[in-house]
Amino acid sequence: MPHTLAVQTPEPGIRLVTLQRPQALNALNTELLGELSAELDGAEQDEAIRVVVLTGSRKAFAAGADIKEMAERDLVGILDDPRQQHWQRIARFGKPLIAAVNGYALGGGCELAMHADIIVASEDALFGQPEINLGIMPGAGGTQRLLRAVGKSLAMQMVLTGEPIGARLAQQAGLVSEVTQPELTLERALQIARRIAEKAPLAVRLAREALLKAMDTDLASGLRFERHAFTLLAGTRDRDEGIRAFMEKRPPEYQGR
Ligand code: HXC
Numbered sequence: 001m002p003h004t005l006a007v008q009t010p011e012p013g014i015r016l017v018t019l020q021r022p023q024a025l026n027a028l029n030t031e032l033l034g035e036l037s038a039e040l041d042g043a044e045q046d047e048a049i050r051v052v053v054l055t056g057s058r059k060a061f062a063a064g065a066d067i068k069e070m071a072e073r074d075l076v077g078i079l080d081d082p083r084q085q086h087w088q089r090i091a092r093f094g095k096p097l098i099a100a101v102n103g104y105a106l107g108g109g110c111e112l113a114m115h116a117d118i119i120v121a122s123e124d125a126l127f128g129q130p131e132i133n134l135g136i137m138p139g140a141g142g143t144q145r146l147l148r149a150v151g152k153s154l155a156m157q158m159v160l161t162g163e164p165i166g167a168r169l170a171q172q173a174g175l176v177s178e179v180t181q182p183e184l185t186l187e188r189a190l191q192i193a194r195r196i197a198e199k200a201p202l203a204v205r206l207a208r209e210a211l212l213k214a215m216d217t218d219l220a221s222g223l224r225f226e227r228h229a230f231t232l233l234a235g236t237r238d239r240d241e242g243i244r245a246f247m248e249k250r251p252p253e254y255q256g257r
Contacts, residue, residue: 004021004036005018005039011190013048014193015053016052016053016055016190017052019057024068025062027064028064028083028108037086040052043095044093050095050197050201051096052096053098053186053189056102056109058182059103059104060104061103062112063107064108090112091141094205095205096196097115098118098119099113099119100188100190101121101185102125102186103124104164105127106129106130107130111141111145114146114175117208117212119176119177120178121178121179123166126166127175128158129146131159131162132160133162137159146158146159148215151173200242201238202232202256203239207229213225236257238255241253
């Protein structure tokens with residue numbers, strides 16, 4: 001049983017993971033990152049799980065890497081930091097991941113949210129990379145993913161001043177897909193998860209892979225990948241079922257084959 005997470009399956013196909021270190025505003029210590037990466041590995045291997053929703057508390061999604069733990073590590077300690085492997089496992093997660101963000105998403109907390117495919121945020125959420133205030137810089141993908149999400153100017157401003165941005169600006173900039181009232185954030189994330197979980201699993205998988213490809217490849221290679229993926233789906237039973245169901249004016253019944 002994890003100590004720093006609550007894990008539920010609120011409905012078939014959807015795993016809900018809630019960060020639970022309230023005494024430290026869900027600061028990401030080694031134990032939490034280890035439990036989270038193990039949980040995602042489990043969800044990936046479980047064929048019944050289609051989408052994972054990740055959330056925190058009303059006050060904080062996560063206030064960053066655990067500063068108290070970080071203080072104990074010098075240069076060599078950071079070089080051999082076991083948390084790095086946990087971050088890599090989280091980044092490799094192969095199914096749709098939706099972050100429902102209330103309150104603070106700072107430092108490693110903002111970086112964790114950016115590992116998600118979709119971020120739904122409460123209107124009072126705050127996204128920031130305040131590491132510069134500690135004499136350090138983002139270290140879990142913050143410089144790379146933030147720049148890709150919000151563009152150079154805003155990413156520079158956030159990382160170099162350490163000042164957070166609100167959910168509305170985060171949405172305008174493209175970091176967040178939707179902004180909700182605080183009490184509706186998780187519900188909306190679960191609703192999106194449900195929509196995705198209803199679709200043909202192989203189509204979801206390949207469409208997600210193609211979109212992620214766009215983050216780190218040139219246009220021609222990305223288009224080639226898309227074409228291959230699109231062609232592959234033509235050989236699936238679910239594609240036949242999707243088209244047949246449309247013709248017969250009934251909901252499709254996908255099998256993941
Ligand atoms: C450890 C933390 C923490 C953190 C908060 N706490 N953030 N502990 N690591 N990142 C603890 C506080 O010490 C305090 O515990 C309790 O949580 C409540 O926090 P308060 O500060 O009392 O709450 P509040 O006054 O409401 O202020 C909220 C806050 C502030 C603005 C979010 O806590 C804050 O600035 N936190 C640090 C944010 C930050 O700098 N994050 C980036 C970290 S570096 P006690 O026991 O004292 O009551 C990072 C690098 C990533 O993330 C690199 C990845 C490889």
